[in-house]
Amino acid sequence: MLSDLNCLVIMNDNIQQDIFEGHFFKKLGSVPYYKVLVKEKEDLQSPNYKTLSVIRHVKRAGCQVYILMISNGGKVSRFLKFGDRHRVLDTRAKFILLHDHRLFHSSLHYLWRKIVNVVFLHQQGRHHGSVITRQKIHPWYDISTVPFPSPIDSTFVPLHLDTWHQGKFRSGADLFRKKTSDLRGQQLRVVTFQHLPASVKMASPSLRIDSVVEGNGPVGFGGLEIEVLRTLATVMNFHPDVYEAENADVEQWGRRQLNGSYSGLLGEVMSGQADIALGNLYYTPYYLELIDLTIPYTTECLTFLTPESLTNNSWMTLILPFRPLMWAAVFVALILAGFVFYALANYHIHIVSTAMNLQTNNAIMVQERSKINDSKVIHIQEERNKTGDGLYLFSKLENGILYTYGMLLLISLPKFPSDWSLRVLTGWWWIYCILLVVAYRASMTAILANPTPRVTIDTMEQLVDNHITCGGWGEEIKQFFLTSLDISGQKIGLKFEVIYDTDLAVEKVAKGEFAYYENIYFLQYLRVRRQLIVKEVGTKKDVNTNEESGGNRNLHIMHDCVIHMPVSIGLQKNSPLKPHMDRFLRRIVEAGLIKKWLKDVMLSIVSVDNTDKEDGNKPLMNLQKLYGAFVALGVGYLISICAFAGEKIHWQCVVKKSPLFDKYAINIYYDHQKSSKAIKK
Numbered sequence: 001m002l003s004d005l006n007c008l009v010i011m012n013d014n015i016q017q018d019i020f021e022g023h024f025f026k027k028l029g030s031v032p033y034y035k036v037l038v039k040e041k042e043d044l045q046s047p048n049y050k051t052l053s054v055i056r057h058v059k060r061a062g063c064q065v066y067i068l069m070i071s072n073g074g075k076v077s078r079f080l081k082f083g084d085r086h087r088v089l090d091t092r093a094k095f096i097l098l099h100d101h102r103l104f105h106s107s108l109h110y111l112w113r114k115i116v117n118v119v120f121l122h123q124q125g126r127h128h129g130s131v132i133t134r135q136k137i138h139p140w141y142d143i144s145t146v147p148f149p150s151p152i153d154s155t156f157v158p159l160h161l162d163t164w165h166q167g168k169f170r171s172g173a174d175l176f177r178k179k180t181s182d183l184r185g186q187q188l189r190v191v192t193f194q195h196l197p198a199s200v201k202m203a204s205p206s207l208r209i210d211s212v213v214e215g216n217g218p219v220g221f222g223g224l225e226i227e228v229l230r231t232l233a234t235v236m237n238f239h240p241d242v243y244e245a246e247n248a249d250v251e252q253w254g255r256r257q258l259n260g261s262y263s264g265l266l267g268e269v270m271s272g273q274a275d276i277a278l279g280n281l282y283y284t285p286y287y288l289e290l291i292d293l294t295i296p297y298t299t300e301c302l303t304f305l306t307p308e309s310l311t312n313n314s315w316m317t318l319i320l321p322f323r324p325l326m327w328a329a330v331f332v333a334l335i336l337a338g339f340v341f342y343a344l345a346n347y348h349i350h351i352v353s354t355a356m357n358l359q360t361n362n363a364i365m366v367q368e369r370s371k372i373n374d375s376k377v378i379h380i381q382e383e384r385n386k387t388g389d390g391l392y393l394f395s396k397l398e399n400g401i402l403y404t405y406g407m408l409l410l411i412s413l414p415k416f417p418s419d420w421s422l423r424v425l426t427g428w429w430w431i432y433c434i435l436l437v438v439a440y441r442a443s444m445t446a447i448l449a450n451p452t453p454r455v456t457i458d459t460m461e462q463l464v465d466n467h468i469t470c471g472g473w474g475e476e477i478k479q480f481f482l483t484s485l486d487i488s489g490q491k492i493g494l495k496f497e498v499i500y501d502t503d504l505a506v507e508k509v510a511k512g513e514f515a516y517y518e519n520i521y522f523l524q525y526l527r528v529r530r531q532l533i534v535k536e537v538g539t540k541k542d543v544n545t546n547e548e549s550g551g552n553r554n555l556h557i558m559h560d561c562v563i564h565m566p567v568s569i570g571l572q573k574n575s576p577l578k579p580h581m582d583r584f585l586r587r588i589v590e591a592g593l594i595k596k597w598l599k600d601v602m603l604s605i606v607s608v609d610n611t612d613k614e615d616g617n618k619p620l621m622n623l624q625k626l627y628g629a630f631v632a633l634g635v636g637y638l639i640s641i642c643a644f645a646g647e648k649i650h651w652q653c654v655v656k657k658s659p660l661f662d663k664y665a666i667n668i669y670y671d672h673q674k675s676s677k678a679i680k681k
Helices: 022-028 049-061 073-086 224-236 264-270 285-290 324-370 375-388 397-408 420-449 460-465 475-482 487-494 502-510 520-537 543-548 578-590 593-616 623-655 666-680
Strands: 008-012 033-037 065-069 094-098 118-123 131-133 136-138 141-145 159-165 186-192 200-203 211-214 217-222 238-244 276-282 298-310 469-472 496-498 514-519 554-557 563-571
Touching (some): 008 049, 033 049, 073 094, 186 224, 186 264, 217 224, 224 238, 224 593, 264 276, 264 285, 298 520, 324 397, 397 420, 475 496, 502 514, 502 520, 502 554, 578 593
Parallel strands (some): 186 238, 469 496, 469 514
Antiparallel strands (some): 118 141, 131 136, 141 159, 200 217, 298 514, 298 554, 298 563
């Protein structure tokens, strides 16, 4: 035993000062120890600074043995209560105490359910057969311990282990056996409430070990932590008695009351009514201060349940295939192409006209000298007309832009240009138009085939910028956000509301005015439950119809996790079960059972959720998706009507009032207009 010790602490008073002699310390060898002399007037329920500093140092050093040789049992009991309340004692260490009936009072029974590795030394003295040799008395010591795991009834009866006399044990019993590895079928009370994925309330055809009785008959519990509990109960040999705390649907984890106590799950554990707590207990300082937690067996994504809405952008269907930058590039290319066609056409006309004029002048001069017929001049004029044929398409800027726009819509030209530079440019422009049109059609097909996109909140920054408020269960969650190092988290904490009614929170989310904070599995359950309720009452309608009528929105789980929180199982403060439960939990996690049980619990919920998503994501064509076509048609009609109205106004206010206007000879007016333009040029 001494070889396994890292250190020990000895506390004694003046009466028991002589019990530790040189032989004892020689036996310790190199094992470090701390020795504290407790003064007679010192109250160990409020130790002095020196004693408290030593005890805290012992706790940090992890000493495995506490030897409390104090004659006053009342003083020892106060010290143990102080150490348990403020956790300055390692209650899972080995304790050696003097037997005193004051230690076994009913008010101290809760201590002996935590301090189980303890032996009591009861000195029997001469009246139990003490032998006098050479005037020295050798007393008998009866050694007893707490009857753990057997329950302690109203009267504490120590369990006798062995007897010490003349430097040896009578039977050689193991004084500090591992009592928590085998609980010998003892019943442990387990408090829980329905909260996925840890615990799920379900109808039970027959009473089982994890059944409770409610108004409609037996109700059992299933879930991830229930499966973990069953495995632990098997390997540690205990019988779990699972029950719900009073008003568990409202109190859930529990809240601090005016008298300092707690309600709900925490209240049951802190009061000693429950030995184990199941309910997605996060490994946080808040819970660690109140109860003990096992090692985390998994981590859960904590995020927000937010409202979602459809983007009513059907009127933009025609421009959705391309991004704004792409549309800008298309229009710039269209205008530049029109200018290029116009410039090349006019440049070619200018060159041809100059060459033809020169040839014509030369031909006329030759004709006058040689007195030949004018057939050559006529031939040159015909060549000029043939060369200019086809260039009239792009000779004007408006025509150049119009025909390049027509080619973009795959409308063929009325005549192919005769100039080779324009022919080559037209060929490459056609290739560009084909690629652009194919990309546009493919993107348009995808838009019409896919469901209408939804507006969702998927990041903390989007949630901060949104006008909706945030909330969750418990003041500690609000403090978590307020004390966050992230700026977005602090802003969420400022508008965070504590809400204890989950159904009310979901209703507020569906109305588009709230975001609810919980683990992702519970949020999936809330979303599926609401979908089933809506289907059952027969009020499921199109989301756009609901929004227009002030109805409810679909529920969306934010993609980004606020935090990945470790989850543990709760135990009483300073519970002796923690070391062995940690060891077996680690084996369960390493075996992959946690992932398997989690999938089993969420299987039905995920299947319903996916089915609903598939129903809502069917690429159905409806009139709403063609709003873009009607918008384009309406815009065309509007422009046509405006152009027609402008022409009528110009006809009535300009043409008819001209002195050259004659309805029987309208061509006179237009010939005059053309001649005026020619003179100006």
